[in-house]
Each structure stands twice: as structure tokens, then as C-alpha cells.
């Protein structure tokens with residue numbers, strides 16, 4: 001089995017940010033905030049966050065904040081809860097949460113909660129269980145979880161549960177590993193994991209591991225590195241990770257590396273991107289791969305960052 | 318510097334060509350990014366015709382190709398075209414927002430608004446440029462939002478229907494675009510509010526999803542969209558859809574999305590039946606629906622070996638059957654002759670598992686998957702049906718041996734599950 005090409009991946013992640021000379025790289029600019037979170041968290045797990053200029057990143061992040069308190073995916077774009085979480089996470093990585101007007105961000109998130117407890121992604125009203133997780137995580141990072149109706153939020157997430165133990169994007173939606181991660185994460189962050197049938201969900205998640213060792217997102221789909229994160233973190237949160245083969249999964253992720261130019265792809269020999277690079281590295285971290293910083297499965301941030309935030313709360317009290 | 322301006326001028330020119338083409342043919346129903354060398358091939362395929370876009374562009378080595386409402390855009394120009402579309406759109410939307418604010422102020426001042434006319438111009442600019450941009454970058458949320466903003470101030474149904482066309486066009490080459498699907502739902506909600514025919518919407522959306530599902534397999538967003546519409550359906554419409562999608566599902570037995578859609582339809586029918594139908598003694602319908610689906614699924618399982626989606630469907634059907642219909646007593650439904658007693662049901666399921674777990678040739682992966690799925694299915698039934706007494710027949714069925722033989726890589730799972738069942742006995 002090959003090893004993790006740490007140095008190459010660092011170089012790759014740093015190069016992605018600078019690349020603006022072709023259609024493929026500019027056409028993703030509307031979600032640059034997500035990209036920043038993926039790239040920077042990956043760097044931090046690799047122990048190389050100090051290779052970037054924190055001040056530069058922080059001032060760019062802040063230039064994406066709107067009057068409403070929400071953040072957009074890039075300067076001049078409209079705000080959305082997706083980018084607001086990424087912005088808060090990036091600031092957390094650099095221990096720069098203090099630059100935020102906490103009330104302003106909190107008000108934005110609180111304003112997106114609907115009567116039934118669900119969250120809209122922005123003012124246009126699309127509802128998704130992912131947004132529930134994002135809202136809950138965002139407020140947890142700011143120690144403001146008590147500002148929303150947590151009970152209703154939890155009830156909505158639970159209403160997205162299916163008979164197979166999984167969760168969908170809205171009540172009645174098909175179970176999907178990404179949605180499951182969000183719902184389980186939301187329940188974990190609110191201390192509500194008792195709503196999960198752990199055996200049933202663990203079974204469904206465990207059936208995502210295919211012969212090659214990789215994990216897929218839904219039945220009959222091909223394995224994909226990003227699901228190493230969605231499925232694995234869910235299995236850890238519900239304490240059923242021993243039901244899959246960790247060794248085979250590690251091998252699968254390592255097989256998806258571009259060992260020459262760095263980066264990780266969805267499947268072996270496909271083109272790499274920063275999204276799969278992050279999820280591959282984060283997955284390996286969950287699998288306790290040597291010399292990687294441990295990552296927290298619910299916060300999706302390095303454990304030391306999460307501890308720093310928790311400690312901050314204790315001091316504040 | 319001069320060179321830079323040249324490049325910009327060329328890009329701006331490309332954008333106006335692009336927008337002109339879009340305007341000249343409102344019926345364009347397919348777009349693709351094509352390497353210029355493919356244009357020649359496309360022309361050959363279509364026979365005699367010359368590069369149709371040359372009529373519009375007057376350009377020999379065309380950047381655009383248009384024929385039979387299919388538009389090809391050369392991959393060579395995507396980068397500059399995108400940059401021009403983005404810059405032009407962003408400038409227009411900024412201008413629009415500030416004129417809106419001004420307009421509001423003028424209105425508030427109660428003076429006659431001379432701004433409205435210029436506002437209309439900027440408004441149509443935003444619509445034109447956001448359209449071009451979205452055809453290049455389908456999840457550019459700000460562009461979709463700018464359209465929603467403008468539409469939300471209009472009462473014109475035909476404008477809403479135009480949005481459905483745009484979203485459909487985007488989906489024709491970005492079938493997974495989350496924003497395009499979301500925009501669609503936003504428009505449909507408005508249409509329903511304004512009294513547009515739900516029946517018409519259901520029909521059109523079903524057609525669209527089916528067409529997209531055909532070219533983009535197991536498309537979660539597409540099927541989720543169709544599933545979202547179930548809440549707008551009557552019991553009859555749900556029954557109709559269930560029948561209509563059977564053929565498609567049988568041809569796409571690996572597409573779990575379609576089977577999930579069927580499950581939602583069945584639950585809808587069940588929910589609508591439980592009060593009205595059962596009270597009035599018309600219980601036959603819903604039993605029949607379930608029984609037919611079980612039989613049909615069994616037939617597919619035997620025909621298509623090792624398809625996970627078919628077994629997952631069966632897990633659902635059987636658990637519902639046990640929860641809602643099965644009884645301990647041997648009651649025969651007089652009219653349909655459907656047997657509802659548990660022993661009969663279990664007997665049938667055991668026979669199915671038996672016939673599917675027999676490994677004739679271990680080299681065939683599909684047969685191994687079939688055996689794993691069948692064993693896991695039986696375990697699922699036992700675990701999820703508390704009213705299913707684990708009788709002698711089930712007890713002697715050596716599930717443990719079967720599962721560990723056909724799927725040894727999951728032995729920690731099988732061990733835990735079988736342990737938990739035995740300890741709860």
C-alpha cells in the first residue's frame with residue numbers, strides 16, 4: 001500500500017487557490033468560501049496551516065459578509081447559510097472568531113428558522129435538513145445555540161428519518177449518506193442521538209462499503225472518497241464504526257491520490273479536486289492514519305480547534 | 318494593456334453573440350459544451366446543412382453551433398465567455414438594485430416616477446444576462462436569486478412558465494444542478510398559489526424527471542423533485558403515477574431513487590386510504606396495491622440477479638405488510654382472495670430466500686450479492702417485525718452460517734445483529 005503524499009497534497013491545495021486561468025477553475029468561484037474551508041481544514045489536519053497568510057484570509061472572509069449578517073460564497077455574491085458556516089469555520093481554524101459581530105451572525109441564522117423548526121438556506125426559502133445541521137453547528141461554534149428553538153429543530157430533523165434508519169433532505173426524502181451525516185451531526189450537537197436507531201442506521205451505513213473497500217452514498221452507487229467522510233463520521237457518532245473494514249477503506253483512499261501532482265480524486269485514476277482532497281484527508285484522520293491531526297466528526301474541525309472553542313466558553317462563563 | 322482591452326472586447330462580443338442566439342431561438346431545448354472539432358462531425362451527422370450559426374455569427378470557424386434547437390458552445394471560448402457573462406451580469410444586478418432603492422424613494426416621495434422606464438430596461442438586462450450566465454454556470458445562486466427577485470414583483474403567469482423553460486434547459490446539460498431544481502420548486506409554488514392547474518404541473522414534471530433520469534442515472538435531486546410533488550397529489554393521482562412508473566422501474570432495476578419514489582407513492586395511498594377506505598369497507602384496494610408490488614418485486618428479483626435496490630424495496634414492502642395488513646388469523650379477503658395470515662407470508666418469503674441463497678457458482682459476483690441480499694433481507698424482517706414470532710422454521714434457518722459464508726467481510730455486523738436478536742428472544 002502507498003503512503004499519504006502529504007507534501008504533494010499541501011502543494012496542490014496551495015496551487016488551487018492561485019489557479020484562475022481556465023474555465024474549470026473560475027466556474028466554481030461562487031462557492032469559494034466552501035473551497036476555502038475544504039482547503040484550509042485539510043492543510044490544518046496535515047499540520048501545515050501556517051503556510052497561508054491568516055490575515056489575508058480573514059480579511060477576505062470578512063469582505064464576504066453582508067448587512068444581514070450572512071456570508072456569501074465570494075465577494076459581491078448573495079449570502080447563504082452554507083457559506084456562513086464555512087466562514088465561521090475558517091475563522092475558527094485561525095482562532096479569529098473574535099473579529100465577528102456574534103449577534104449579527106446569530107440573528108442571520110436565527111432568522112432562517114421556520115415555524116416547523118426547519119431552516120431555510122437563505123431568504124428564498126428552500127428547506128433542507130443540511131441547513132438544520134449548518135445552523136446548529138454555526139450557533140454551537142458561537143455559543144449561541146440557545147437562541148433558536150432547539151426542540152423544534154430536533155423534531156424537524158427526526159421527521160426526516162426513514163424506515164431504513166437513514167435520513168433524507170426533507171420528510172419523505174430518500175436516505176442519502178450526506179444527509180445522514182448532517183442529521184446525525186445535528187442530533188449529536190444537540191445531545192439528541194437517542195432519536196437514532198443505531199443498529200438500523202449502522203446497518204444501512206455499513207452496507208455502503210463495497211468490495212474495493214470504498215464507501216458509496218446510496219445503494220447501487222459507485223464508491224466515492226467524499227463518502228469516506230459522510231459515512232465514517234456518522235458511524236463514529238453512533239458508535240458502529242467497527243462494523244466496516246477500516247484497513248480496506250484506508251487503502252481505497254490512498255489509491256485515489258495523485259502521487260505525482262498531489263490531490264485526491266473521487267475514485268482511483270479520476271481527476272483530483274480540492275473537495276475530494278479534503279474529504280480524503282479528513283477520512284484518513286477519522287481512521288487514525290499516522291501523523292494527521294484528529295478531526296471531530298460532528299464539528300468537522302480539528303479536535304484541537306473544537307477544544308479551544310469549548311474552553312473559550314468555560315472562560316466566558 | 319492594449320492587448321487586454323482587445324481580449325475584453327472580444328469577450329464582450331462573444332457574449333452578445335451568445336445572447337443574440339438565445340433570443341433568436343427561444344425554443345432551444347438542449348445545450349452542450351463541444352470541442353470545435355466536433356462541430357464538423359455534428360454537421361455531417363445532420364447531413365447537408367452548413368454550420369447554422371454562421372448565419373448568425375457570420376463566422377467561418379464558429380464558436381457556436383445551432384441546429385434543430387440544439388446549441389453547441391465551443392469549449393475554446395468558455396473561459397472568456399464566462400468572465401464576460403459574469404461581469405456583465407454583476408454590473409447589471411448592482412445597477413438594478415440601486416435603481417430599485419432609488420425608485421422606492423421616489424415613490425415614497427409621491428412624485429411621478431420617471432425612473433420606472435429606466436428600471437424596466439435594467440430589469441430586462443438582468444434577466445438577459447443572468448440567463449446567459451446560468452447556462453454557463455448552473456449553480457450561480459446570485460443569478461437565480463436576481464430572477465426570483467424580479468419575478469416576485471410580477472403577476473404574470475407566462476413569465477413563471479418561462480422560468481420553468483429556463484430551468485429545464487439548464488437541467489438538460491446540468492441534470493444535477495441543485496439551484497435549477499430549487500428554482501423550479503420556487504416557481505411551482507407560485508404557480509399553484511396563483512391557481513395554475515396542479516394536474517398540468519404534475520404531468521409536465523413527471524415527464525421532465527423521467528427524461529432526465531434516463532440520461533442521468535440515480536439522480537437524487539431529480540427524483541427528490543418528483544417525490545416533493547407527491548404532497549400535491551390526490552390518492553387517484555398517486556395510484557396513476559404508481560402504475561405509470563412501473564414500466565420505467567422494471568427497466569432500471571438498479572435505480573433506487575425510482576423505487577424510493579414508488580415507496581412514497583404507496584405511503585401516500587396508504588395514508589389516504591386508512592381512514593376513508595377502511596371505514597367504508599373498501600379495504601381491497603390498498604391490500605391489492607401492496608400484494609401486487611410484492612409479487613412484482615419478487616418477479617424482478619428472480620429475473621435480475623443481485624440487484625440491491627430490489628431487495629431494499631422488499632424490506633420496505635414486507636415491513637409495511639407486517640405492520641399494517643398481516644394478522645395472526647387465517648382470514649381470507651373474500652373479494653380479492655388475498656391471504657393475510659403471517660404463516661403464509663413467512664412461508665413465501667422463506668421460499669424466496671431459499672431460492673436466492675443457493676450458490677451454484679461462487680465465481681459469479683451477482684449470485685453472491687443475491688445470496689447476501691436475501692440473507693440480509695431475512696435478518697431485516699426478523700429484526701423489524703416484532704409481531705413476527707421467531708418460530709421453529711426461522712430458528713432452524715441457519716442465517717448465521719449463510720451470511721458469513723456469502724459475505725464474510727461483514728461478519729462484525731452479522732455477529733452484532735444476530736446476537737441482539739437472540740438476546741431479545
Ligand SMILES: [Zn+2]
Pocket residue numbers: 224225226227266276
Ligand atoms: Zn464525491
